[in-house]
Amino acid sequence: MARIDRAARGPDSAVRSRSLDAFHFLDIFAASDARMSVLVVLLGFLAGTLIILAVGRNPGGMFAALLQAMTGWDLTRGVWNIRYVGEWLAISTPLILTGLSMGFAARAGLFNIGAEGQYIVGLTIAQFAALYLPQIPVVQVVLAVALAAAGAAVWGGIVGWLKARFNASEVVATIMLNYIAFFLSRWVTMAIPGANTYKTPNLPQSAQLDAGFLQRLTNGSNLNYGFFIAIASVIAFWWIMEHTRTGFALRATGMNRDAALASGIKAERSAVTSMAIAGAFAGLAGAIVALGSFGYGRVLSGFDNYGFNGIAVALVGNSTGFGVGIAGLLFGLLASAQPLMQSRGIPKEITLIISGLVVVFVSLRAGFRMLLAWRRRAALAVMATKAESETVQGEIDA
Amino acid sequence: MRDVLLVIPSILMMAAPILIAAMGGLVSERSGIVNIALEGLMGIGAFTAATAHYFMEGSLGGASVWVALILAAMAGLTVSLIHAFASVSLGADQVISGTGINLLAIGVPVFLAQIIFKMERTQPFRIGMMPGPGGVYPTAYIALAVVLATWYVLYKRPVGLRLRACGEHPQAAAGAGIDVVAMRYAAVMASGALAGLAGACLVLTQTIQYTQHTINGAGFIALAAVSFGRWTPKGVTGSSILFGTAVALAIYMVNVESLRGLPPEFFSVLPYLITLGTLVAFSGKDWAPRAAGKPFDKGRS
Numbered sequence A: 001m002a003r004i005d006r007a008a009r010g011p012d013s014a015v016r017s018r019s020l021d022a023f024h025f026l027d028i029f030a031a032s033d034a035r036m037s038v039l040v041v042l043l044g045f046l047a048g049t050l051i052i053l054a055v056g057r058n059p060g061g062m063f064a065a066l067l068q069a070m071t072g073w074d075l076t077r078g079v080w081n082i083r084y085v086g087e088w089l090a091i092s093t094p095l096i097l098t099g100l101s102m103g104f105a106a107r108a109g110l111f112n113i114g115a116e117g118q119y120i121v122g123l124t125i126a127q128f129a130a131l132y133l134p135q136i137p138v139v140q141v142v143l144a145v146a147l148a149a150a151g152a153a154v155w156g157g158i159v160g161w162l163k164a165r166f167n168a169s170e171v172v173a174t175i176m177l178n179y180i181a182f183f184l185s186r187w188v189t190m191a192i193p194g195a196n197t198y199k200t201p202n203l204p205q206s207a208q209l210d211a212g213f214l215q216r217l218t219n220g221s222n223l224n225y226g227f228f229i230a231i232a233s234v235i236a237f238w239w240i241m242e243h244t245r246t247g248f249a250l251r252a253t254g255m256n257r258d259a260a261l262a263s264g265i266k267a268e269r270s271a272v273t274s275m276a277i278a279g280a281f282a283g284l285a286g287a288i289v290a291l292g293s294f295g296y297g298r299v300l301s302g303f304d305n306y307g308f309n310g311i312a313v314a315l316v317g318n319s320t321g322f323g324v325g326i327a328g329l330l331f332g333l334l335a336s337a338q339p340l341m342q343s344r345g346i347p348k349e350i351t352l353i354i355s356g357l358v359v360v361f362v363s364l365r366a367g368f369r370m371l372l373a374w375r376r377r378a379a380l381a382v383m384a385t386k387a388e389s390e391t392v393q394g395e396i397d398a
Numbered sequence B: 001m002r003d004v005l006l007v008i009p010s011i012l013m014m015a016a017p018i019l020i021a022a023m024g025g026l027v028s029e030r031s032g033i034v035n036i037a038l039e040g041l042m043g044i045g046a047f048t049a050a051t052a053h054y055f056m057e058g059s060l061g062g063a064s065v066w067v068a069l070i071l072a073a074m075a076g077l078t079v080s081l082i083h084a085f086a087s088v089s090l091g092a093d094q095v096i097s098g099t100g101i102n103l104l105a106i107g108v109p110v111f112l113a114q115i116i117f118k119m120e121r122t123q124p125f126r127i128g129m130m131p132g133p134g135g136v137y138p139t140a141y142i143a144l145a146v147v148l149a150t151w152y153v154l155y156k157r158p159v160g161l162r163l164r165a166c167g168e169h170p171q172a173a174a175g176a177g178i179d180v181v182a183m184r185y186a187a188v189m190a191s192g193a194l195a196g197l198a199g200a201c202l203v204l205t206q207t208i209q210y211t212q213h214t215i216n217g218a219g220f221i222a223l224a225a226v227s228f229g230r231w232t233p234k235g236v237t238g239s240s241i242l243f244g245t246a247v248a249l250a251i252y253m254v255n256v257e258s259l260r261g262l263p264p265e266f267f268s269v270l271p272y273l274i275t276l277g278t279l280v281a282f283s284g285k286d287w288a289p290r291a292a293g294k295p296f297d298k299g300r301s
Helices: A002-009 A013-019 A021-030 A033-054 A060-071 A083-107 A115-132 A139-166 A170-190 A212-217 A226-243 A245-255 A257-262 A267-292 A306-316 A321-336 A338-342 A350-397 B002-030 B038-089 B094-117 B138-156 B158-168 B170-175 B180-206 B218-228 B233-253 B264-281
Strands: A199-202 A296-298
Touching: A021 A033, A021 A350, A033 A060, A033 A306, A033 A321, A033 A350, A060 A083, A060 A321, A060 A338, A083 A115, A083 A212, A083 A226, A083 A245, A083 A267, A083 A306, A083 A321, A115 A139, A115 A170, A115 A199, A115 A267, A115 A296, A115 A306, A139 A170, A139 A267, A170 B218, A170 B264, A226 A245, A226 A267, A226 A321, A245 A257, A245 A267, A257 A267, A267 A306, A306 A321, A306 A350, A306 B094, A321 A338, A321 A350, A338 A350, A350 B038, A350 B094, B002 B038, B002 B138, B002 B158, B002 B180, B002 B218, B002 B233, B038 B094, B038 B180, B038 B218, B138 B158, B138 B180, B138 B233, B158 B170, B158 B180, B170 B180, B180 B218, B218 B233, B218 B264, B233 B264
Parallel strands: none
Antiparallel strands: A199 A296
């Protein structure tokens, strides 16, 4: 037995050389979560390419669209426009924030499908704040964003409370609250004087996140101060998780609820705190979309889907602050390339398919690791038997 | 009173798809696999049925809807294999793989519609399913048959006992010689077929084409109905009919004179509020199959 343990512990060259060479390539990807995510995303794009081929379209159009969305360089016409880069970053902003929302809850062991609803609450409150708060430059927009985050934190916190108090499944509760938020938002927004079935009166300039210098820099794109809010949120996520007692308690609860309880961490409070902070991130996303993209308040006609895509963002980003930031940029790229794909004859829904496949592949990666571990165990067992028989042989010889 | 009688067929029309999908969710959860992909699988079924019916109604006439139902069930079953493979064979997180399918089901139907119909929805079909006597659609009878079959198989056949054992204590079940993996595969595939069928029932009775908003949470409501119904066929039937009634009333009450003052959103939000309320009021893990949501690991005891 000791022999097997030793072999399993050390980077035993014999183990590698004998039967793991074929799997060495896969071992590289399995070594860390980040590398797994890269593999998963590559597989998603590969599958997307195959699907486009299968329906008889040219996948080159997809990659050309992605390149144009990322660099602004249009290969087909040979022109360069930096506005596309600005649009990419602008559309990534809410995705990063909803990803942080999902990721924050996930670290505490909760599955937050409710980012969509929390986003809607943030969006609605921000629109109200823009229309009804006194129009003082800077002050109004800051207040609007803060109120949106606070309102969405309450909306998320409710789920945490229901979970802690009644043990109600957060999955079903958040899904229901998404629809409730959606219909309530329509209801109250249409009640605003001067609103019709799709928009409210224009929002005042003092409530908008527009940043003139960013627009000049990116040739008039939608990029605004919201992007800095997202960057600050990524840092805040990392700081809360890694450097505060709250973050430690949340992570401990997420990893092993019983152990956390036994060591005096209040798991109930963790559920409320984590869902409230998760809600705040999603609310910020809503506020940024409300105050940064349109000059008017919207009466929603359907889900914007930022919340649902945030699930994919968090899964690919492994629910770490910086991972989510990068994954948000990736999914933002997919989203901003949608119209460019459509104009190249590729149905834009291919990006949704790629997102879905990536999530499916993420769920498979536990099994993928299991397979590798099983292979390794099998290889070690073979070695151990061989070694055993050699020892026995040696004893007989002696 | 006459008004109440008039609303019954539309309650049955709304409740039938929820009920069928919820039975699928019930079977899957009783075997130990949580299937939050019901929503997406219903979408796949609805798209398949709407497309098949559009192309066949000219040539097959009245038989077309029935072929469409079968094709939809097969499509749901096929897609659910992804969930089965991930969660049974590979021990993946069941909520994540279910979410993956739900995301795929947003994209795939519209993608295919763009290829087939050159637009973001299916071409509307001329006539959907025809209601029978009393204005009751055949989907109500399909739902009834599904409920009875589920109850009979789960509680009156040995295979049902084995399936439930896999959801309560898979290690013990495996020890008694039950093939847990095969059982869970069968249960997830059954839930996929039923969810696909449910989506087809919905699209063929309630609308004339598939759009991104066709399912609109019906699968998630079915999922909630399973836990509200405490994982028994009788309970789930009751909760599904309750939710179906809420959805039907939401549509019906908009036209009631005395309630005109209220905005339509008030009625639209009701089913979800009721679902959430009942979830809270009747929550507690005690009723759930003990091993639901946990991957089966042969080596663990």
